Structure formats: structure tokens, C-alpha cells
Amino acid sequence: MKMKAFITAFLSFGSLALAAVPGFDISHYQPSVDFTAAYNSGARFVIIKATEGTSYKDPKFSAHYTGATKAGLIRGGYHFARPGSSSGAAQANYFLANGGGWSGDGITLPGMLDLEGDCAGLSASAMVSWIRDFSNTYHGKTGRYPLLYTNPSWWSSCTGGSNAFVNTNPLVLARYSSSAGTPPGGWPYYTIWQFNDSYKYGGDSDTFNGDITQLKKLAKG
Known part of the structure; x- marks a missing residue:
């Protein structure tokens, strides 16, 4: 589903009380995760670090992905x-080759690009171009x-x-607070909110802005 259509579908629920689906995100910094306990506590999704740049593969990605599945x-x-x-294209291709792909099986989220830290010496326009290069490359393949x-702030x-x-x-x-506040960049709403960096079963606490049916739609495409 294209994002514009997803927004339309999402906003059609505007007159209803929207649900929130718990989830979390992890990397090798969480070497052991009890995924079954997380699921039993109510979590329904997890985002797992796969790659960084064009040379780093998270050593726990495969085990985490299997455990989550x-x-x-x-x-x-x-x-x-x-x-x-x-380039954005080079990093998107590296990500795709090392766990970041997507398939319409209903249980795989589109890959996530983690943008944080400094601006790497890029101007605002150059950064937008870099993100677009990554995004368009990922879209072209998936x-x-x-x-x-x-x-x-970033x-x-x-x-x-x-x-x-x-x-x-x-x-x-990413906003560690009691409320999400106004999304940056003109987004009318967040899809997922990372609201703290301490999740009981490891990693950061996330919430999906909708119900389980909408979460499955995001995964299905």
C-alpha cells in the first residue's frame, strides 16, 4: 500500500478511539531476548538492527529474527x-542484501532507516537527497x-x-516523553512511537499508532 493510501485509510478511523499496539526494537546490545514472554505480555512487533553503513552486520540479527518469528x-x-x-543507494543495497528486505507475507515490516547522531557534514538539502536516494533504492527493489x-531535533x-x-x-x-507531541517534517501523525529506552524484555519501548489490523496492513503492503 502506498503511503498516501495508508494515510487515507488511517485517517478514516479519526472519529474512533484508536488502539495502540505494543512493540520494541533491539540490536546486539540485547544479546538474549525472551520473545515469547514479550509476546505474552502484549507485544506484537519488533524491529531488529541488521546493518550499519556498508560494512557492518549486526551479529545478533539472524538469531533475533528467528526468535521473533x-x-x-x-x-x-x-x-x-x-x-x-x-551513498544512500549503496547503503540501501547493503541493507537489502543483509536482512533488510521485505515480502508481503503479512509478518514482515518494511525496513527502517535509523537517522540520528550528527549530520555527517551534509547540508540540509544534501541530507534530504541522501535519504531520498536510500528510500527510492529500497522502494525500487521491494x-x-x-x-x-x-x-x-535531528x-x-x-x-x-x-x-x-x-x-x-x-x-x-523517537521522543522519550509522556506524549508524542507534534511530529516533525509535516507528518500528520507518527506510525510508530519509540517512547523510552527501557523495555522489560530488552531494547526500547515502541507503540504502533493503530490497532492490530492496521499493523498487519503495514506489514502486508
């Missing part, structure tokens, strides 16, 4: 961006646009508050 969680991979080291993970500093991705890429908002 066996526990019945909807799962996907994420790529930690290194915009100063190589038919899906990647999720974009960012926080308001997005403002590094892209100048660009709204270039509002109609294509779902937003994963």
Missing part, C-alpha cells in the same frame, strides 16, 4: 545510517518505502524540517 511477532530489520561514508526513524537540524517524505515514508518517532 518463532514467537509469532511481526518483525522487520533496520539500518543505521552513515550518510557521510557512502515496492515499499522504508520507515524513517528520527527525532524532532530532523530540524539535519534536513531543515523537510516535508519531502510525508506522502511516502511512515514515520517512526
Whole structure:
């Protein structure tokens, strides 16, 4: 499903009380995760670090991905961006070759591009171009646009508050607070909110902005 259509479908629920689906995200910093306990506690999705730049593969990705699948969680991979080291296309292809792919099986989330840290010496326009290069390359290979993970400060500093991705890429908002606040970049809402960095079963706590049916639609495409 294209993002514009997803937004339309999502906003059609505007008069209803929207549900929230718990989830979490992890990397090798969580070497052992009890996925079954997480599922039994209510979690229904997990986003797992796969790659960084064009040379790093998370050593726990495969084990985490298998464990999440066996526990019945909807799962996907994420790529930690290194915009100063190589092109967006090169990093998207590396991500795709090392766990970041997508298939319409209903249990695989589109890959996520993790945008945080410094601006890697890029101007706002150059950063927007880099993200677009990654995003379009990923879309060209999978038919899906990647999720974009960012926080308001980074997005403002590094892209100048660009709204270039509002109609294509779902937003994963990082904001450790009791409320999500106003999304950056003109997004009308967040798709996933990472609201703290302490999850009982390891990693960061996330919530999907909708019900389980909508989460499955995001995975299905």
C-alpha cells in the first residue's frame, strides 16, 4: 500500500478511539531476548538492527529474527545510517542484501532507516537527497518505502524540517516523553512511537499508532 493510501485509510478511523499496539526494537546490545514472554505480555512487533553503513552486520540479527518469528511477532530489520561514508543507494543495497528486505507475507515490516547522531557534514538539502536516494533504492527493489526513524531535533537540524517524505515514508518517532507531541517534517501523525529506552524484555519501548489490523496492513503492503 502506498503511503498516501495508508494515510487515507488511517485517517478514516479519526472519529474512533484508536488502539495502540505494543512493540520494541533491539540490536546486539540485547544479546538474549525472551520473545515469547514479550509476546505474552502484549507485544506484537519488533524491529531488529541488521546493518550499519556498508560494512557492518549486526551479529545478533539472524538469531533475533528467528526468535521473533518463532514467537509469532511481526518483525522487520533496520539500518543505521552513515550518510557521510557512502551513498544512500549503496547503503540501501547493503541493507537489502543483509536482512533488510521485505515480502508481503503479512509478518514482515518494511525496513527502517535509523537517522540520528550528527549530520555527517551534509547540508540540509544534501541530507534530504541522501535519504531520498536510500528510500527510492529500497522502494525500487521491494515496492515499499522504508520507515524513517528520527527525532524532532535531528530532523530540524539535519534536513531543515523537510516535508519531502510525508506522502511516502511512515514515520517512526523517537521522543522519550509522556506524549508524542507534534511530529516533525509535516507528518500528520507518527506510525510508530519509540517512547523510552527501557523495555522489560530488552531494547526500547515502541507503540504502533493503530490497532492490530492496521499493523498487519503495514506489514502486508
